[in-house]
Amino acid sequence: MISYLGRVAGDAWAVCKGLWVTLKTLVKPSITVQYPTEKLTPEPMFRGVLLYDVERCTACGLCVKACPSACISVQAQVNEAGKRVPKAAWYAIDLGRCNWCRMCEESCPFKPKVVWHSVDYELCFFSREEMVRCWKPGFPLLGKVHDVRKDAFVDPPAQIVIQEVPARHDEKGPRWD
Ligand code: SF4
Ligand code: SF4
Structure with a gap:
């Protein structure tokens, strides 16, 4: 008992x-965050989607050399005399091969960086073609993708932008804190 x-x-x-x-x-x-209606902003050093500013690029190729995955291509503009000028005609990154190492950003000699990781983590793709992001003069920082069916550059269809320009990428350059 x-x-x-x-x-x-x-x-x-x-x-x-x-x-x-x-x-x-x-x-x-x-x-609990009610994603996708609520979104968290990652820490500033988060390596999100790569952004690039074609208007400030000199096509020096340092980021191409630094990339261990060989996924960056850049073409310089040429003048009427056929001589290379320090401006980019086009720039491309194959995000399908990128390992998000930040070597391209670190090798870029400019402040603020011309290519840099944003804090945007909403990156998804509907096709292999979409993984190749391209920039030309007049294109936005996020770049465009080449639609083979339309034979035209279009906005990345699968990406929802959290923040195109992170706070650390200001006129003082990137912050490492
Ligand atoms: S983050 Fe690394 S792998 Fe990706 S493009 Fe930059 S250097 Fe290449
Ligand atoms: S992004 Fe920077 S390192 Fe790369 S080609 Fe342009 S200026 Fe040079």
Whole structure:
């Protein structure tokens, strides 16, 4: 009889402990983010989608040499005499081969960087072609993709932009804090 009552008391205590945990959790503020209607902004050093500013690029090729995945291509503009000028005619990154190492950003000699990681993590693709992001004069920082069916450059269809220009990429250059 005593052992039976002891078991009942032990079970009742276990139930009370469980209810106490439930009660504490019930009054705590929720930390769940209702994605995609609510979005978190990652830390500034997060390596998100690569952005690029074709208007400031000199087509020096340092980022091409630094890229360990050989996924960057750049073509310089030429003048009427056929001589190379320090401006980019086009620039492309194959995001399907990119390993998000940031070597391109670090090798770029300019401040702010001409190519840099944003904090945008909403990167998805509908096709292999979409993984190759291209920039030409007049294109946005996010770049465009070549639609082979239309034979035209279009906005990346699968990407939802969180933040095109992260706060660390201001006139003082990138911040490393
Ligand atoms: S992040 Fe690394 S792999 Fe990707 S383009 Fe830049 S250098 Fe290449
Ligand atoms: S992005 Fe920077 S490193 Fe790359 S070609 Fe342009 S200026 Fe040179």
